[in-house]
Amino acid sequence: xxxxxxxxxxxxxxxxxxxxxxxxxxxxxxxxxxxxxxxxxxxxxxxxxxxxxxxxxxxxxxxxxxxxxxxxxxxxxxxxxxxxxxxxxxxxxxxxxxxxxxxxxxxxxxxxxxxxxxxxxxxxxxxxxxxxxxxxxxxxxxxxxxxxxxxxxxxxxxxxxxxxxxxxxxxxxxxxxxxxxxxxxxxxxxxxxxxxxxxxxxxxxxxxxxxxxxxxxxxxxxxxxxxxxxxxxxxxxxxxxxxxxxxxxxxxxxxxxxxxxxx
Amino acid sequence: xxxxxxxxxxxxxxxxxxxxxxxxxxxxxxxxxxxxxxxxxxxxxxxxxxxxxxxxxxxxxxxxxxxxxxxxxxxxxxxxxxxxxxxxxxxxxxxxxxxxxxxxxxxxxxxxxxxxxxxxxxxxxxxxxxxxxxxxxxxxxxxxxxxxxxxxxxxxxxxxxxxxxxxxxxxxxxxxxxxxxxxxxxxxxxxxxxxxxxxxxxxxxx
Numbered sequence: 208x209x210x211x212x213x214x215x216x217x218x219x220x221x222x223x224x225x226x227x228x229x230x231x232x233x234x235x236x237x238x239x240x241x242x243x244x245x246x247x248x249x250x251x252x253x254x255x256x257x258x259x260x261x262x263x264x265x266x267x268x269x270x271x272x273x274x275x276x277x278x279x280x281x282x283x284x285x286x287x288x289x290x291x292x293x294x295x296x297x298x299x300x301x302x303x304x305x306x307x308x309x310x311x312x313x314x315x316x317x318x319x320x321x322x323x324x325x326x327x328x329x330x331x332x333x334x335x336x337x338x339x340x341x342x343x344x345x346x347x348x349x350x351x352x353x354x355x356x357x358x359x360x361x362x363x364x365x366x367x368x369x370x371x372x373x374x375x376x377x378x379x380x381x382x383x384x385x386x387x388x389x390x391x392x393x394x395x396x397x398x399x400x401x402x403x404x405x406x407x408x409x410x411x412x413x414x415x416x417x418x419x420x421x422x423x424x425x426x427x428x429x430x431x432x433x434x435x436x437x438x439x440x441x442x443x444x445x446x447x448x449x450x451x452x453x454x455x456x457x458x459x460x461x462x463x464x465x466x467x468x469x470x
Numbered sequence: 471x472x473x474x475x476x477x478x479x480x481x482x483x484x485x486x487x488x489x490x491x492x493x494x495x496x497x498x499x500x501x502x503x504x505x506x507x508x509x510x511x512x513x514x515x516x517x518x519x520x521x522x523x524x525x526x527x528x529x530x531x532x533x534x535x536x537x538x539x540x541x542x543x544x545x546x547x548x549x550x551x552x553x554x555x556x557x558x559x560x561x562x563x564x565x566x567x568x569x570x571x572x573x574x575x576x577x578x579x580x581x582x583x584x585x586x587x588x589x590x591x592x593x594x595x596x597x598x599x600x601x602x603x604x605x606x607x608x609x610x611x612x613x614x615x616x617x618x619x620x621x622x623x624x625x626x627x628x629x630x631x632x633x634x635x636x637x638x639x640x641x642x643x644x645x646x647x648x649x650x651x652x653x654x655x656x657x658x659x660x661x662x663x664x665x666x667x668x669x670x671x672x673x674x675x676x
Contacts, residue, residue: 214645215649215651215652218638218641218642218652218655219651219652219654219655221637222634222637222638222655225633225634225637226630226633226634226659226662229629229630229633230626230630233604233626233629236604236608237607237608237613237616237622240608240613241613241614241616244611244613244614245614
């Protein structure tokens with residue numbers, strides 16, 4: 208009788224141990240795996256963040272194009288030498304404001320469309336002082352856009368406009384025009400079109416090849432890298448399209464970027 | 471007295487599991503678990519019928535339990551085929567189980583006891599299927615949300631039940647034991663099984 212009680216106790220105890228061990232084992236294995244996956248995810252996120260900072264730094268460097276700074280200072284010097292104090296003073300004020308905006312906005316992920324427009328206008332104003340009558344520009348802003356509230360990734364458009372000036376208009380003999388349009392799609396989406404009637408990408412690339420200046424190539428890569436990162440971040444859905452006019456349509460390049468902000 | 475209480479609790483938990491499976495069915499009606507309320511209803515009918523017969527007629531309903539076991543094992547093995555990525559192994563398990571069932575039907579009495587070969591192959595194959603499922607789940611990122619995974623809880627219930635049931639049944643079958651506490655094991659395992667099912671049915675299907 209006592210032996211049977213021992214056996215029953217052994218069976219019940221054994222089954223209980225088996226069940227508890229199974230449940231604990233199962234939860235331990237899955238919890239460990241969960242932690243590994245979370246750790247790997249965090250590591251990946253960190254790497255993405257580092258990459259993002261690197262790209263942003265590159266973007267900042269490409270925006271602070273030394274040629275642009277050099278050309279602007281040369282132009283200021285030119286006006287000072289000609290004793291055109293008012294123009295040179297005006298130039299200097301705009302230049303310092305632009306530099307300040309560069310530094311202010313480069314630290315932000317997003318800025319308002321109004322701020323982006325202000326930056327582009329400042330930049331084009333300076334370029335116009337340098338190019339004088341050879342450069343004309345205009346902005347078209349859809350009235351439905353709430354430019355004071357609607358966000359845009361900071362300083363993404365400036366390098367594109369700079370390419371249009373330096374590689375589209377610069378090599379053109381006649382005067383050139385740049386048009387920047389912001390078109391409303393819905394409360395979270397809009398399209399920006401940057402159009403120039405310069406020499407076009409094909410001829411510009413041929414000239415660049417001879418001059419061995421890699422800045423355009425570098426800044427195009429930076430733009431594409433930034434768009435890719437922004438799409439990966441899931442906060443934006445951005446498409447980028449480049450179109451060169453056919454010879455019978457004249458010459459020039461149209462860049463179309465659609466922005467859709469995600470929640 | 472304590473055995474009757476354990477049986478009543480087991481039946482109660484089973485009925486709750488059935489009701490929960492029906493209540494939350496809209497959450498998983500498009501998943502592989504969509505037919506589970508039928509299994510729970512069938513289990514409830516068999517359990518209640520078996521208890522009533524035992525109480526009023528003092529007879530065990532082994533024929534009914536054998537039919538229930540065959541249907542539930544086939545159901546679970548087909549479910550394994552649906553949810554496992556590598557279909558070939560659960561298909562082989564189902565085929566071997568059906569062969570073992572046919573063997574049991576022709577060599578064992580349907581009313582005398584539970585079909586031994588059918589029960590053993592079914593139990594071992596459920597454990598094998600659970601192992602394959604956990605291996606598959608742990609290899610994916612879905613393992614992060616295992617606590618909210620419906621299939622994880624159903625499989626955990628099956629694993630806990632059969633890992634306890636299998637050695638217990640083999641020991642008790644081969645030993646002549648007369649202790650009422652032995653009768654507590656199956657109801658307690660059932661309570662754990664249906665408890666896990668209840669948690670599973672409340673989880674989102676994906």
